[in-house]
Amino acid sequence: MPLAVEQFDLRGYDVVISSSHAVAKGVLTGPDQLHLSYVHTPIRYAWDLQPQYLREAGLExxxxxxxxxxxxxxxxxxxxxxxxxxxxxxxxxxxIARRIRKAYRREAEVIYPPVDVESFTLHEQKEDFYLAASRMVPYKRMDLIVEAFSQMPGRELVVIGDGPDFEKVRAKAAPNVRMMGYQPFASLKEHMQRAKAFVFAAEEDFGIIPVEAQACGTPVIAYGKGGALETVQEGVSGVFFPEQTPRAIIEAVERFEQQTWTPSAVRQTVEGFGAGRFRQQFKALVEREWSKFVASKAGGRYPE
Structure with a gap:
């Protein structure tokens, strides 16, 4: 992939914007081109998450x-x-700005990604089930959620999603856990609107799906690390659990049920994550940096 991305001929462009979770930021640009890189993460499997990826791939x-x-x-x-x-x-x-600083010793401006909050409309009436939805891959930790609810037979969990770990996760499911596999968007949205809470156990860079759940007025029970700390407001739109263990999830569910939640207040916390806000902020950033870049050509140095 590094070799492939270096083959793009971008000489005809003044501004290059890369959207990078691995190698896209490695495109080759010249001194008269401005390169802005929107980084979703430094390469996870090459930096701090290397031991986890090697373990999960059986390459220790x-x-x-x-x-x-x-x-x-x-x-x-x-x-x-x-x-x-x-x-x-x-x-x-x-x-992710902190991860960029750690990996590259560079500062990064933060612009949250666009979330289609308008498509996930508020639903005031909630039903007596919890929802977890994700691609079934190891770092999403769907197995922990299923294992936790299998120890809580009085609480129903609906699981939506498919992937390499589906059978492994389904093997841990008790009768109160309903594994639905892949579902079309309409079904996912309907379950998100009706669920009493959305359960999220991954350490995500940002995590769009918890924002979508909150846009439906559905509070989130999330692992208290990564991007969830920036999208979920404890006590207003959800609760956190401190460890990726079934016990921690069970305790978080119990704390969640001791509080009263207002769907309209939950939705309010994420209305600022819409696509319009993203376009406005990113456009302003590009225009500002291009003006600085043009001015620097005369002075010979790009201003910090």
Whole structure:
């Protein structure tokens, strides 16, 4: 992928905007081009999440493990080197801005990504079930949610999503856990509107789906790390659990049920995450940085 992204010929453009979760920021640009990189995360599997990815892929030991570590070492060197080709870093959350600072020693302006909050309309009437929805991959930790609710037979959990870990997750499901697999958008939205709470156990860079749930007026029970800390307001639109364990989720559900939740107040907390706000902020950023870049050409130095 690093080799492939370096083959793009972008010489005909004044401004290059890369949207990067891995290698896109490595595109080659010249001194008369402004490169802004909207970073969703530095390469997860090459930086601080390397041990987790190696463990989940079964590459902790052996020859394959050694080769994987060598390859990821090369990826880190390439990733850090290509950071020098970015004029302006933009992060999708304060959490990712901190990761950019750690990996690249660069500051990043934060612009939250656009969420289609208008499509997820407020629904005041909630029903007596919890909802979890995600692609079934290891870092989403859907297995923990299912395991937690399987220990709470009096509470119903609906699970929407498919992926490599589906059968593994379904094997942990008790009768009170309904595994629905992949569902079209209309079904996901309907369940989101009707659920009493949305349960989210991943450590996400930003996490769009908890924002969509809150736009429906549905509070969120989330792992208290990563982007969720910037989108969920404790006591107003949800509660946090401190560890990725079934016990912590169970305790969070119990705390959630001790409070009273107002769907309209939950929705209010996320109305500022809409697409219009994103367009306005990103357009202003590009225009500001382009003006600074043009001015710097005369002076020979891009201003900090």
């Amino acid at each position: 030991r052996g020859v394959k493990g050694a080769l994987a570590r060598a390859l990821l070492h090369y990826m880190r060197l390439w990733d850090q080197r290509t950071a020098a080709g970015v004029d302006v870093f933009v992060a999708n959350s304060r959490y």
